[in-house]
Amino acid sequence: MTLLLIASLFLPLFPLSVVLNGALTKLRHPAAASALLLVWPQLGVGLLQLAPHAVPPYVVPWALLTSGLYALRLLTVRDMGRWAGFLATSGLALTWALAAAGADLADLHLFAFWFSLPPALMALLVHPLTRRFGAAYAGLQGGGVARLPRLSGALVVTVLAAVATPPFPGFFGLLRVLHALDWAGAAAGLAIWLVWGWAATKLLQGFLFGAGRNAPGADIGRAPTLAFAGMLGAFIAAGLYLTGGGL
């Protein structure tokens, strides 16, 4: 049970999720935050493999409560770095539902990856936003679509990937989770998905829409844009190939 408890630190369950979100707040460098988001949940899945006990059933409602709590909190978070951390916490907590249903290890690693890569990319986008506006804070500046179309495009697609929009693999991962849950759990999972979408539109509106108040800054270059597009394209392709449609 000790190993499972430690695993719940890495596949964050409230209140142990405090550690991941606290660490993300302390890490100043976007690349470090991004790396942490990618590695942290994989350690959790590794610990699940080592644990001698099966995941007890009461963990599933606990995971859903954690996921729901962070989804709800997302609605009024405006700092993008913190938003990415909360979303990762909300998504990764659902790994427990798959683990409790007896999914194999490769599937758990993949699921954790589907829900940590987009937040990791969002953490990287914090850097160009901070450089231009002093903070990656939704609603502070706005007007991104007109002033910074490439950065806005990268932001939109990454956020859509993060909130499990099809055809990104998170959507198919979510279908697998719903399949693993009972009907009440599936309804709760869908409600969480709804709140993610709501939070995503609030975040995007805060960055993209409205009339920008300051002089336009330089947009990101063509090369980083293509790198982001390529990475997200590969993410979709890998998801389509590996998830087999989720159900």
Next chain:
Amino acid sequence: MDKLTILLPATPLLSALLIALRADLPRRSVARLSVGFSVLTLLLAAASLALYLVEGQPQWASFGPGWGSLYLDPLTSVMSLMVAGISLVVHVYSVRYMAEEPGYARFYLLLDLMAMAILLMVAAGDLVTLLVAWHLIGVLLYFLLGHDTTRPAAQRYAFWTFLTYRLGDLPLVLAAVMLYDTYGTVALPTLFERIAAAPDAHTLAGLPVLGVVALLVALAAFARSAQFPLHTWLPYTMEGPTPVSALMHAGIVNAGGFIINRFAPVFVHAGGVLHLVFAVGLVTAILGSILMLTQNDIKKSLGYSTMGQMGFMFVEVGVGAFSLAIYHLIAHGLFKGTLFLGAGGVIGNARKHDGVPHDDVYTFVVERKPLAPRLPWVLAAAITVVVPFLVLGASRWLMGGDSVGEQGGIILLFFGWVTGAQLLFATYRLRVDSPWRVMAMIILSLIIVVAGYTLIEHGFDLFLYPDRELSERIYAAASLPLATFEVLVMILTAAIVVGWLATYYAAANGRTGRGDASPLRLAFYSLISREFYVADVYAWLTQATLGLSRRLNVWSRWV
């Protein structure tokens, strides 16, 4: 035929990719590219329908491990042609309409992606592909409606639409998971075969699985097609660009009727859900029509008109006339798209003219012309009550009593009766020099419209549901107990006849609500003018949720 089916959604996707890669092209080239691909899509859709008519057999083609499949059946081929047609009109209209707007290439890119998503939805051959397309439409519509990124109202209402669409996604996802759990396949043809073989084999907490699935699909359809109380977003989609409003009202909002038709083999086993669909459709049709009457903005009025039409579409589904609902959505889509695209011209004309209504008082005081005669009210009332009834009854008799299932046909006759009577009443109120001639022309038009409508609907039913047994079983599932139905028909007949007589009497004696308004009428008017406070309730719920989120964040700080 397989290749054509793949090319249909692939063509607009290719167009979108080319625009994304060449966003630096001049506006004219972007438009030319996108319109060119739209023409190609329409030709492919027409070829696909023609090939289906030649081969006559549904085809299912898969491109992935268990999902990613397309299904070409009569429903797909008809819907594809309609979607491609409306998409082309909207593309062409946007060339000049959006010429001065920023984000021209982005607009065409989104429009192409939307065409791809809708075509994928109508051709989806499995549950997962259907879910992907169903969900993408909501996401893309959000960005299209919020195209003008500087107007807060556009964002606000794009968000309303997005959230309602997402609400509609949830039950459909749950239904798909439930069907897969129960029947072990996502492929639609196999799924429907297994449902037909074992419709009652499974229960969920004592309830039949198919009943629950049908309810979930109906809920998804309610959100997508603006049924009460999930209608609030629809009238406000006018905040988006006019071509998007047209696409929205002519095409996208019809998805509810499509999805219920797609799951027809499920609804055969869920008569209770069809009764619910009927009730919700009826309430929506009535409320949409009432709300339309109080609007002073043409586009918002058209929005509520669409809500009413969607209500009628669900009434048709609710009585088992599935193919009629598809015919309705195509007919409504074509004329509503035209109306929206023409709304800009109407607004322009209204600005040029004074707008003083030419009512009786205006004519008497300003133009000093004598009022033209009217028909005697008793005679006009008799014509109004009897003529539509005879026309509809004759058309139904000519097509055979079962052309639309027994009870469904009678209910639809009632709607036709009321609508026809409304038309004749409007003719009676006109002050024209030769009222007899006008009345005769209107009755002739009514006969042509009803006969045409009945004939086309009959042909459409044979095309969409060549399996007559399935069609009859849907009608049977939608039927009410006979005694209930007969009582309902008698009450409705009496209410309609008495109502029209009272209306004519009031109109003939100048009592059409021109006196002082009673407190009750004022209260009713305020209820309508605030659109039944539905949006206020949602706003309150939104604020309460956001307040809870804020409090949680304050209590837990950074953790």
